Amino acid sequence: MINFSAEVRAAQAAGTPIVALESTIISHGLPRPRNLEVALEVEAIVREAGAVPATIALIDGVVHVGLESDELNRIANEDGVVKASTRDLAVIEATGNSAATTVAATAHIAHLAGIKTFATGGLGGVHRGHSYDESADLIALAETPIIIVCAGVKSILDVPGTLERLETFAVPVLGYGTNKFPGFYLTESGYEIEHRVDSVSEIAAIWRNRFELKTDDRAIVIANPVINQMELALHNAILESGLRAVDANHITGKAVTPFLLEYFHTQSKGESLRVNIDIIKANSLLAAQIAIELSKVTTTQ
Ligand code: PSU
Numbered sequence: 001m002i003n004f005s006a007e008v009r010a011a012q013a014a015g016t017p018i019v020a021l022e023s024t025i026i027s028h029g030l031p032r033p034r035n036l037e038v039a040l041e042v043e044a045i046v047r048e049a050g051a052v053p054a055t056i057a058l059i060d061g062v063v064h065v066g067l068e069s070d071e072l073n074r075i076a077n078e079d080g081v082v083k084a085s086t087r088d089l090a091v092i093e094a095t096g097n098s099a100a101t102t103v104a105a106t107a108h109i110a111h112l113a114g115i116k117t118f119a120t121g122g123l124g125g126v127h128r129g130h131s132y133d134e135s136a137d138l139i140a141l142a143e144t145p146i147i148i149v150c151a152g153v154k155s156i157l158d159v160p161g162t163l164e165r166l167e168t169f170a171v172p173v174l175g176y177g178t179n180k181f182p183g184f185y186l187t188e189s190g191y192e193i194e195h196r197v198d199s200v201s202e203i204a205a206i207w208r209n210r211f212e213l214k215t216d217d218r219a220i221v222i223a224n225p226v227i228n229q230m231e232l233a234l235h236n237a238i239l240e241s242g243l244r245a246v247d248a249n250h251i252t253g254k255a256v257t258p259f260l261l262e263y264f265h266t267q268s269k270g271e272s273l274r275v276n277i278d279i280i281k282a283n284s285l286l287a288a289q290i291a292i293e294l295s296k297v298t299t300t301q
């Protein structure tokens with residue numbers, strides 16, 4: 001069962017474009033109290049652009065597409081909110097707990113709800129030095145027909161390894177205004193990507209072409225580089241010590257990514273937080289513009 005917010009229900013009825021937003025960023029990616037403020041600011045950006053935000057999470061065991069303000073507040077501030085990937089969804093429904101959804105789980109639910117566009121900060125991927133630690137985000141991208149706007153994969157990851165996996169899974173990666181794959185906190189990761197798009201109409205055309213070619217059964221990644229990146233030397237120094245801290249503290253599984261993000265935010269004295277917020281906002285705006293473009297295309301087809 002899916003519970004839709006009043007705003008999302010109205011948008012579905014009216015055919016207003018909808019943008020899915022993930023909630024792990026809110027619960028596990030950003031520190032309190034900034035997390036709730038950012039979640040609200042991001043929703044406002046989507047609305048101002050002319051689309052409707054659908055932040056996705058589980059509240060008391062029920063999948064929610066679009067959160068009312070008290071529900072958003074719970075995801076941001078309750079200690080018991082867990083990080084749920086796709087495999088956790090049915091379990092959390094059964095226990096009646098509340099959970100924030102990762103990229104993988106959010107994409108899955110968004111697709112169930114008929115939403116075609118999704119914004120996040122950075123994708124999960126292959127973890128450095130731990131070849132069996134691959135984010136379930138990769139599998140979800142291979143199995144879910146949705147457009148996902150991100151600033152590349154998190155720079156804490158094995159970027160070339162992740163790009164190889166995306167190639168294996170036949171997931172198109174399109175640079176928005178660039179052929180350089182973004183590096184999350186950094187504008188460029190140092191790796192090239194083959195395909196570049198410069199407008200939302202090109203993205204809509206590719207979405208349509210895939211449908212005709214029947215290659216539309218998986219995600220499209222739109223890689224949108226951050227404009228004001230983190231200072232490179234600071235980034236690299238924190239990354240190196242952060243990866244050592246993961247091993248020293250025996251952090252494993254789904255705790256790794258939140259640990260590293262938090263490590264960055266404290267060690268950089270908020271500089272990585274500033275960049276992370278810029279990223280989420282820019283990606284949400286672009287996702288709204290894409291959703292609007294797709295809705296035009298569908299109505300004229
Ligand atoms: N982007 C951000 N902050 C985050 C995430 C993405 O700017 O916290 C989250 C997403 O929910 C993504 C998750 O799915 O990190 C990846 O976690 P893991 O590496 O454990 O799969």
Ligand code: MN
Binds near residue numbers: 133134135136253254
């Ligand atoms: Mn992992």
